[in-house]
Amino acid sequence: xxxGLNIGGALFSLTSLAxxxxxxxxxxxxxxxxxxxxxxxxxxxxxxxAWPTTSATxxxxxxxxxxxxxxxxxxxxxxxxxxxxxLFSLTFGLYLSKLxxxxxxxxxxxxxxxxxxxxxxxxRLTGGVQTILFFVLLSALFLYIALxxxxxxxxxxxxxxxxxxxxxxxxxxxLFTFCAGGLFVIDLGGEIIRAEKNFPRALLLGMIIVVIIYxxxxxxxxxSVGWTALKGKTLITVAREFMGPVALSYFIIGGALVACATTxxxxxxxxxxxxxxxxxxxxxxxxxxxxxxRFGTPHWGLTVSYLICAISLVTVPxxxxxxxxxxxxxxxxxxxxxxxxxxxxxxxxxxxxxSGLSVSLGTIKFVSYIIVIMNTLIFLFFSIVxxxxxxxxxxxxxxxxxxxxxxKQVLASIKAKHMADFS
Numbered sequence: 001x002x003x004g005l006n007i008g009g010a011l012f013s014l015t016s017l018a019x020x021x022x023x024x025x026x027x028x029x030x031x032x033x034x035x036x037x038x039x040x041x042x043x044x045x046x047x048x049x050a051w052p053t054t055s056a057t058x059x060x061x062x063x064x065x066x067x068x069x070x071x072x073x074x075x076x077x078x079x080x081x082x083x084x085x086x087l088f089s090l091t092f093g094l095y096l097s098k099l100x101x102x103x104x105x106x107x108x109x110x111x112x113x114x115x116x117x118x119x120x121x122x123x124r125l126t127g128g129v130q131t132i133l134f135f136v137l138l139s140a141l142f143l144y145i146a147l148x149x150x151x152x153x154x155x156x157x158x159x160x161x162x163x164x165x166x167x168x169x170x171x172x173x174x175l176f177t178f179c180a181g182g183l184f185v186i187d188l189g190g191e192i193i194r195a196e197k198n199f200p201r202a203l204l205l206g207m208i209i210v211v212i213i214y215x216x217x218x219x220x221x222x223x224s225v226g227w228t229a230l231k232g233k234t235l236i237t238v239a240r241e242f243m244g245p246v247a248l249s250y251f252i253i254g255g256a257l258v259a260c261a262t263t264x265x266x267x268x269x270x271x272x273x274x275x276x277x278x279x280x281x282x283x284x285x286x287x288x289x290x291x292x293x294r295f296g297t298p299h300w301g302l303t304v305s306y307l308i309c310a311i312s313l314v315t316v317p318x319x320x321x322x323x324x325x326x327x328x329x330x331x332x333x334x335x336x337x338x339x340x341x342x343x344x345x346x347x348x349x350x351x352x353x354x355s356g357l358s359v360s361l362g363t364i365k366f367v368s369y370i371i372v373i374m375n376t377l378i379f380l381f382f383s384i385v386x387x388x389x390x391x392x393x394x395x396x397x398x399x400x401x402x403x404x405x406x407x408k409q410v411l412a413s414i415k416a417k418h419m420a421d422f423s
Contacts, residue, residue: 055276078308083321
């Protein structure tokens with residue numbers, strides 16, 4: 001699930017857009033964006049080892065500030081529903097349209113509906129489907145790497161920074177989701193066997209696998225056709241350079257379509273459970289947390305999530321808009337959890353002691369500061385390029401904050417509970 005969240009539709013929808021921002025330095029931009037995410041494994045491992053729980057990102061943020069947790073959680077949910085899920089659904093449709101003449105938006109709506117229904121039947125079915133699709137996806141990506149290695153032309157890497165460092169950092173912001181998405185598998189902590197041991201291993205191993213695969217794919221992508229040839233194109237343009245008809249069809253189906261499917265599948269699981277937890281706290285209407293007795297799924301929360309995704313997909317079919325909203329939400333949420341890790345050191349030292357990590361408190365604190373600083377820099381460069389989307393993002397933050405003010409008494413009780421539980 002961790003790797004499936006990372007190697008998703010973003011690879012097939014945002015790679016060419018990022019290449020347009022940074023040029024031949026696309027692999028470097030990906031590595032830059034992965035550094036804060038790789039470092040984030042440390043504070044995340046501390047939390048998951050000590051306190052594996054459902055909607056963990058939201059819960060860990062509460063340790064810093066219940067109000068900030070609500071703002072961050074609802075903002076991330078909104079960004080994923082109007083950005084992430086429509087991004088992967090539309091990408092699915094765009095790639096399928098290369099094989100058969102179909103409407104990308106209509107196809108995206110169908111695949112979105114399909115995985116909404118899959119998730120209604122519970123986490124066991126969701127996880128089983130995810131495992132099967134994951135291995136199909138890896139085989140397609142390895143085929144792309146194996147056939148493409150011999151077609152790299154180093155001449156395409158001359159003048160690696162045509163748009164300067166600003167372009168590199170802006171591309172890093174767009175590529176942030178390439179590795180960051182896998183961190184949110186911790187939000188299923190309440191349903192994972194031996195989560196306190198399995199999560200730290202899955203996070204570290206998952207990130208290493210993903211960074212290696214992405215680095216190879218990006219080198220081949222730029223090195224095979226040149227970054228200028230990617231403008232307005234998909235990875236199919238690159239794959240045609242070294243793949244025959246059969247291999248290309250398998251890459252589209254087993255790679256692009258399955259990548260989008262795995263991401264849509266698991267995001268529905270995480271988002272619906274996030275609504276469940278927040279509604280149980282009394283922040284959102286209680287009906288969003290109602291659980292189907294037979295399948296154990298928050299069916300109303302899942303349905304609301306699906307409807308928001310579908311409306312966004314139909315009304316704003318833009319890859320750049322979808323990708324930008326998704327990355328803004330991820331950067332904010334991860335930064336808040338890392339700030340929470342810094343605050344935990346002084347307020348709730350028992351969490352660190354319970355985690356059993358061999359790394360010192362000072363190291364975790366230092367790493368968390370580095371992550372927040374890097375995320376801030378990436379956000380600033382990215383927001384300069386996307387002015388209108390940035391304004392919308394801050395508008396969402398303002399709305400969620402104003403909403404949180406209406407829940408002051410509830411948030412005060414949550415703070416008191418955490419103080420009692422972890423002091």
